[in-house]
Each structure stands twice: as structure tokens, then as C-alpha cells.
Amino acid sequence: MQQNEVSAFMKRSIDHSLKQVPALPNAVMKVLDETEKNEPSAAKVEAIVTMDQAIVARLLKVVNSAYYGLPGQVVTVGQAITILGLQQVRNLVLGLAAFGAFASNSPKQAELLRTCWLHGLATAGSASQLGKEVGLGSKVQDLCFVGGLMHDLGKLFLLTQLPQPYAEAANRAKKSGCTLEEMESRLFGMNHAEIGQMLVERWNFPESLCTLIGSHEGPFTGSENPAIWCVHLGDCLTKDLYGDPELFSRVPDPVVLGELGITESRAIEIVEVAKVRAAEALEQLGAAA
Ligand SMILES: [Fe+2]
Ligand SMILES: [Fe+2]
Known part of the structure; x- marks a missing residue:
């Protein structure tokens, strides 16, 4: 098989496999939409994330890990947003969802x-x-x-x-x-x-x-x-x-x-x-x- 044939075949396989990767949860897409606005609402993001308990559980585990070294326990999404900021919480939600697609x-x-x-x-x-x-x-x-x-x-x-x-x-x-x-x-x-x-x-x-x-x-x-x-x-x-x-x-x-x-x-x-x-x-x- 010629080198360029290998690449063409693999490109098709990659393209096909990319299409099999699941879409991100609806809540994550809504968080993305809101945080890309000029003036995103922290309250809206909190409400959207809080509705997806699987994301909340994982988010709070990371936020409460030694990675952030926070002095107290963070128990709600609202607290996480107040302490870490809206963008940081958005970033963690995106990361958790993206890695979650490959569970x-x-x-x-x-x-x-x-x-x-x-x-x-x-x-x-x-x-x-x-x-x-x-x-x-x-x-x-x-x-x-x-x-x-x-x-x-x-x-x-x-x-x-x-x-x-x-x-x-x-x-x-x-x-x-x-x-x-x-x-x-x-x-x-x-x-x-x-x-x-x-x-x-x-x-x-x-x-x-x-x-x-x-x-x-x-x-x-x-x-x-x-x-x-x-x-x-x-x-x-x-x-x-x-x-x-x-x-x-x-x-x-x-x-x-x-x-x-x-x-x-x-x-x-x-x-x-x-x-x-x-x-x-x-x-x-x-x-x-
Ligand atoms: Fe790397
Ligand atoms: Fe790399």
C-alpha cells in the first residue's frame, strides 16, 4: 500500500470515529453559550450546572481537592463560582464533560x-x-x-x-x-x-x-x-x-x-x-x- 493510500484510509477512519464521539451534555452546551456572552450571568450558569447532578458531583470533587488548596469545603456550585470565578468553573465543567465523552x-x-x-x-x-x-x-x-x-x-x-x-x-x-x-x-x-x-x-x-x-x-x-x-x-x-x-x-x-x-x-x-x-x-x- 502506498503511503498516501494509508493516509487517505486513516483519514476516513478518523473522520468516521470522530462522528461516533458523543455530543456533550445539553447542560454543558448551555453553560458554554452563556459564558461566551459579553456579560454572562453567574446565576444562570449556577442554575444550569446545578440541574446536572453528575456534573455537580465531579465538579465539587475537583474544587475541594488539594489542587485548589481552598481553606473550607465548597458544597454548592454557587460557592464554587464565588470562590473560583465563573470562567474557572466553566473551564472545569467543559473539561469534565470532554474527558467524560471517553469514559x-x-x-x-x-x-x-x-x-x-x-x-x-x-x-x-x-x-x-x-x-x-x-x-x-x-x-x-x-x-x-x-x-x-x-x-x-x-x-x-x-x-x-x-x-x-x-x-x-x-x-x-x-x-x-x-x-x-x-x-x-x-x-x-x-x-x-x-x-x-x-x-x-x-x-x-x-x-x-x-x-x-x-x-x-x-x-x-x-x-x-x-x-x-x-x-x-x-x-x-x-x-x-x-x-x-x-x-x-x-x-x-x-x-x-x-x-x-x-x-x-x-x-x-x-x-x-x-x-x-x-x-x-x-x-x-x-x-x-
Ligand atoms: Fe501533552
Ligand atoms: Fe500534544
Whole structure:
């Protein structure tokens, strides 16, 4: 089979599998609509989220985990909004729903989901703290968080929906010495970042978030939204959480380090804290993840 035939076949498989991914719960779409308005209503968001008890339970578990280090127990969605802010609660609801679309009963898939959660939470915490450190505004820090949380949804999709072709891509990447992202492009016609962007565009996620997810693996020119740089840096420095150093490069793009004006050693200090918090949050989330 010719290389371009493989890609065409895989592209069709990916397209087909993307269509099988369930739509997000109605409540989540309503939260998304409300929070994209110029003047979103916290009361409306609270009412919408509160109606979906499955989301409420998972949301409160994360909010009350050591990840946020809040002094008291948060027992209602309204309290979560007051303490964390509307955007942060919106971001968690989106993240919980997006990962929830890949829930599985098989132990292997549950473990994959857990690993992706851990890496996503660690990247989210790293990216938002990096954004704060380099002086980005609160809106961009929010984008750092939600983008960090969901940047690898395309990888989660490939791992769970197309496990055999993805394992083959990983094997071939190891044998040929190229990166997994390069092998994805060769075999699938696109990498997991671009696949993730297609997925979240189907869910009508905000454009800035879709672009971030699609661009987090680079290439970088220095003209991107700085949130993309923070996510890339947090991503690179937490890739060890995927557990296969042969496959995952930990080398941040020099363009990104230069644009952010931060040293890799300082970034590592920030990321190490985020990793510990992510592990604690995941422990709290437990079966809900
Ligand atoms: Fe990635
Ligand atoms: Fe990643």
C-alpha cells in the first residue's frame, strides 16, 4: 500500500470515529453559550450546572481537592463560582464533560483516561501559573488553564477510539527515531493536535480554545497567542507523566522560551508544583475521572 493510500484510509477512519464521539451534555452546551456572552450571568450558569447532578458531583470533587488548596469545603456550585470565578468553573465543567465523552468500562481504557487526566491537569496548572509568572492577563491565564487541561484530547481520542493504529504509530516512531507527532502526520495525515481541534470544533468550543488545541505542538513563529506558548511549555515539562521517555520529547521550543522570557529551570520549578497538585486532584476525583 502506498503511503498516501494509508493516509487517505486513516483519514476516513478518523473522520468516521470522530462522528461516533458523543455530543456533550445539553447542560454543558448551555453553560458554554452563556459564558461566551459579553456579560454572562453567574446565576444562570449556577442554575444550569446545578440541574446536572453528575456534573455537580465531579465538579465539587475537583474544587475541594488539594489542587485548589481552598481553606473550607465548597458544597454548592454557587460557592464554587464565588470562590473560583465563573470562567474557572466553566473551564472545569467543559473539561469534565470532554474527558467524560471517553469514559470506558475497560480497565485499560480507564488507565489511559487517568493518565490523560493527570497530564492534562498538570499542564493546566503549569500553563496558568507560567502565564501568571510572565505577566499575562487573567483572561489569558484562563485560556492557559482550559487549553492545558484539554490540549491532548486528540491523543485521548486516538488512544481510545483507534488503539491499534495508534500503537502501530508509536512502534514505528520508536523504530525510526522520529517523534510520535511526526509519525502521526505520516500515518494519519494529521497529528493529534489537529485531530483534537477537529473534535472540539464539532463540540462548538470557543475558537481561541480550538486554535490552541490545534497548535500546541507547534511549529511556533512568535505570533501565536501567548497562552499557546504556556501550554506548550507546561506540556513539554509534564510529558514524563505519559511514562514513555522514548516517545515523548521534553525539549521546549526555543521560540517559546524566548517569547515568554523565562528560563527552563524556572519553568521546571513551577511545573513540579503543578504536577504534585494534579496527582492530588486526581486522587480526589477517583472513579469520577
Ligand atoms: Fe500534544
Ligand atoms: Fe501533552
